[in-house]
Amino acid sequence: MRNTHITIDLSALAHNLQIAKQHAPHAKLMAMVKANAYGHGVNECLPTLQSADALGVACLAEAKTLQQAGWDKPIIVIEGAFSLEEWQYCLANQLQCMIHHTEQLSWALQYPSKEPSNTPIWLKLNTGMNRLGFSEHEILQITKQLSAIGYPLILTSHFANADVKNHPQNKQQISIFERVLSTLKQQVSPTVQGSLCNSAGIVNFAEHQHDWVRAGIMLYGATPISEQTAEQLNLRPVMQFKASIMAIHTLDTGDCVGYGSRWQAKQPCQIGIVSVGYADGYPRVISDDAYVVAKISDKIEHLSIIGRVAMDMLMVEIPANSNVTLHTPVQLWGDKLPIDHVANWNATVSYELLCLVTKRPTWCYTVD
Numbered sequence: 001m002r003n004t005h006i007t008i009d010l011s012a013l014a015h016n017l018q019i020a021k022q023h024a025p026h027a028k029l030m031a032m033v034k035a036n037a038y039g040h041g042v043n044e045c046l047p048t049l050q051s052a053d054a055l056g057v058a059c060l061a062e063a064k065t066l067q068q069a070g071w072d073k074p075i076i077v078i079e080g081a082f083s084l085e086e087w088q089y090c091l092a093n094q095l096q097c098m099i100h101h102t103e104q105l106s107w108a109l110q111y112p113s114k115e116p117s118n119t120p121i122w123l124k125l126n127t128g129m130n131r132l133g134f135s136e137h138e139i140l141q142i143t144k145q146l147s148a149i150g151y152p153l154i155l156t157s158h159f160a161n162a163d164v165k166n167h168p169q170n171k172q173q174i175s176i177f178e179r180v181l182s183t184l185k186q187q188v189s190p191t192v193q194g195s196l197c198n199s200a201g202i203v204n205f206a207e208h209q210h211d212w213v214r215a216g217i218m219l220y221g222a223t224p225i226s227e228q229t230a231e232q233l234n235l236r237p238v239m240q241f242k243a244s245i246m247a248i249h250t251l252d253t254g255d256c257v258g259y260g261s262r263w264q265a266k267q268p269c270q271i272g273i274v275s276v277g278y279a280d281g282y283p284r285v286i287s288d289d290a291y292v293v294a295k296i297s298d299k300i301e302h303l304s305i306i307g308r309v310a311m312d313m314l315m316v317e318i319p320a321n322s323n324v325t326l327h328t329p330v331q332l333w334g335d336k337l338p339i340d341h342v343a344n345w346n347a348t349v350s351y352e353l354l355c356l357v358t359k360r361p362t363w364c365y366t367v368d
Helices: 012-023 035-041 042-049 060-068 084-090 102-110 135-146 168-187 199-204 339-345 352-354
Strands: 003-010 028-032 054-057 075-077 096-099 121-124 153-154 191-193 213-217 239-251 269-274 291-296 299-306 314-318 329-333 364-366
Touching: 003 012, 012 028, 012 042, 012 364, 035 042, 035 352, 042 060, 060 075, 084 096, 084 102, 096 102, 102 135, 121 135, 121 191, 121 269, 135 153, 135 168, 153 168, 153 269, 168 191, 191 213, 199 213, 213 329, 291 314, 329 339, 339 352
Parallel strands: 003 364, 028 054, 028 213, 054 075, 075 096, 096 121, 121 153, 153 191
Antiparallel strands: 003 239, 239 269, 239 329, 269 314, 291 299, 291 329, 299 314
16 A cells, blocks of 8 residues: 555644633634635544634535534634525524625625524624725624624624734734724624634734634644744644655766756765655645655654655655665654645645645544
């Protein structure tokens, strides 16, 4: 069997959820499980997330998956309904929807619940991300309309730069959000709630957490902020990505490796072929600083990735006097090699790498 494995450590997921709660002790916590729990397998992760106050998904299809799995706490559809039929389904099934444009608003106003609703609407305010949401000058009238027909309301927005604590736009977005929330509480209803903080906001802006926080990437063990590593935040990687050495070759000076012959041996050396590639979810475009980790006799060795990552394999240079042999296990990311490092080598973010891992490796779920 091809020795390429994904291991999901559910104990680490439970640990990270508790860390998120410790950062936001006075707010309810929405665990973000969109995109199949950031690539970790939503059905398998659900039992570990039972202490979350709600789950967040992107779309109705993802919400239905949670319903079918038996999740009985609130589910929030953060992109909202894409059709009137979807809106009516959400209303009938107590799914909480985000409303962020006028068509969605018209569905909510024209087809409200026949009885006083206890299912909140999450009303999106655009404070500067400029993707989704109503403007500050629109939001008061919209809130009055929805409140008048009985909807409980949660005002929400999204940071553009929460990962960089001192970015000047953070202060601007916080100011707009809190000014609007205060106005709505005074002029519409004191029961209007607020939700501003994502994972980065949970860590960086404890004084602005309001009623709800939305924990995403921190649940899965990657850092949400630029100033501290996951380890410094006491977050544990949930996904371990491993493979093994499937072949070893000796090269002479001048020998080239891989597609495009982009790496050339400067002296005689040994290389190892690792049984993993971009069809498994390891990124193809990787910097010259990239490496994998081998643990041999309690010693950690960094094996530099050389040549171009292929569909099914990648190549590493084996240092002189190394004990790396055929079948030596290597870690692509996990507890010995933070995924944030791999993301940096690939000029991307950990979110993308986690979401792109495929089902071709052998998957298993563990609980300590």
